[in-house]
Amino acid sequence: MAEQNLCAIKTSCEELDVELEVIPVVQISVNSSRAAEIEEKIKDLDSLIEASEKKLAELNSEIDRLTNHADGLDYMVAVASGVISGLVDSLYVGEFSLSEGSKWGEDTINKFVKKIAKSQGYEGDELSGSVSFLEKKFPFAADKATSDFGGGLQHHLRDFSHHASPIGLFFSLLTQFTGKAYGTSTSGMFIVVDVSESGLIGDSLPSKIFLGVVQWFFHIVSDMAGSSSSIQSGSLGTGLPGPLLSLAKALSTIPIFQNEEVSKTISRIFNGTAFGDRDEAGVLKNVKPFDLRAELGALQQLGKQAVPVIINECLVRGFYFIRRFYGEVKDKKIKSFSDLKRIEWGNVMPAKNRTIVRMLTIATGTFTLVDMADAAIRSAVKGGFTPAFWANFLLHVNFVGVGRFAIALYSDVKMGFEKGKKEDERRLTMNYQLYLLNAKVFYKQALVWIAAQDAALAIEQLEKTANQSMSQYVDSLQAIGVSLENVLAYIPKALEKNKDLKKDLLDILEA
Secondary structure (H helix, E strand, C coil): CEEEEEEEEECEEEECEEECCCCCEEEEEECHHHHHHHHHHHHHHHHHHHHHHHHHHHHHHHHCCCCCCCCHHHHHHHHHHHHHHHHHHHHHCCCHHHHHHHHHHHHHHHHHHHHHHHHHHCCCCHHHHHHHHHHHHHHCCCHHHHHHHHHCCCCCEHHHHHHCCCHHHHHHHHHHCEEEEEEEECCCCCCEEEECCHCCCCCCCCCCCHHHHHHHHHHHHHHHHHCHHHHHHCCCCCCCCCHHHHHHHHHCCCCHHHHHHHHHHHHHHHHHHCEEECCCCCCCCCCCCHHHHHHHHHHHHHHHHHHHHHHHHHHHHHHHHHHHHHHHHHHHHCCCHHHHCCCHHHHHHCCHHHHHHHHHHHHHHHHHHHHHHHHHHHHHHCCCCCHHHHHHHHCCCCHHHHHHHHHHHHHHHHHHHHHHHCCCCHHHHHHHHHHHHHHHHHHHHHHHHHHHHHHHHHHHHHHHHHHHHHHHHHHHHHHHHHHHHHHHHHHHHHHHCCCHHHHHHHHHHHC
16 A cells, blocks of 8 residues: 655745645555565465366266266166067077087188188189198298197197287297297297208398298198198198187296196197097097187177177167257257257267166176076076086077176276265365365455554544644634735735726726
8 A cells, every 4th residue: 555645735925925835744654565465365365266166177077977877767778678688699699609610710711711822823722722832832931840849730839930810920020030930848838949941031131021921921821721631631630729829828938827737728729629529438529629710710609699799788878879869959959950069969978977887787787697597598408407507508608798797897886986086086175175265264354454454544644634634724724814914904005006906996896
């Protein structure tokens, strides 16, 4: 607050002997540095409060997203969708058949091998001829170490460069740059073997890349359907491990997983003795190799199982979208396409919120219950409650549906924990905001007390000024009285000096 001066005015007339001068009466000075400091603190608090309010709005929006708003109709539709998709699974999918899948995978691989052979110049249409053509045209360096990896029946599994996966490609290139083949021994230990055939190892960077990538690919294709001799004899032949078995074999060489029994189990799965049919005495009747052809078949069977799961997903999400879209159109009073821009699409889209996740949890859970009930009934009808019951039961279970239910349940529980954390964070933010508001109130109160103190000082100084003014006023009146006497005494003298003054005064009065 700036200084203020209250003053009186003084002027003078020598002839009248009258004097009035500027006389300082009182000076009012209020120190405002403390008030300015408090005002600056309040501005800082306002910024913090604004940021806190913004954070609270974000937390409220996130908590709303993580809150389940489903009602009875939503639950009814979710259950109905699960039942419908369960019936589709029972009538359309049937049991999981590895044999049927392997047959599909075998046919698919055979067609692929023939197609590749023809693209490279083979003019025939026989599978054995296609394989023989590719074997001769695209020899492979690691084949020279076949005996080191267990011979013809095992080296496709134990030699990592023979794996039809990124692992196989990596070790094929590594062989080109090191002249060595990499794989496992009978006990599952990681071993490195010298490749004696130098003609299949590139002598320059481009040739190494070509032999390690292009040559490897066509040689892998020639091994997918088994050897030409096994095909001619009518045997399925030794194929190649697919990506899943390839990964399992590679992981089994890591010290933490390394175990001879694990290695043997992987070999039995690949050779087909693990899934082969046995008689009542437990004697193996036939083998079912789990090679690339079987892996493709398993994926085909899982793809078949995915159909009812996808139907369930579409029904639930479709209902959610239609119902929420209708609600938005009704609430926003949408009358034309141009009005659609007023729709809050975040409230309509069936994703990334707790409500749709809860509906999917119920729908997939219902589907899994219907599927398992169907599997139990079919298994009991097929073989009764015998030791084979559980084997038949698993063949009828929709594993894709079980996996989808597990994912939905995990997402639902995870959102619940996230909501709890957000609510705790909101409580802390609200407490912090309350602290800021209280601090602002205290600063405002301080300003009021400063203003009150300044007002009291101003009143006190005003009273002092008023007293001084009254004294000056009295003195001025006395001075004016003296001055009037002087004026009256001066009039005769003025008339003598100015003869026309009397006449001028009379003219003024007459006018």
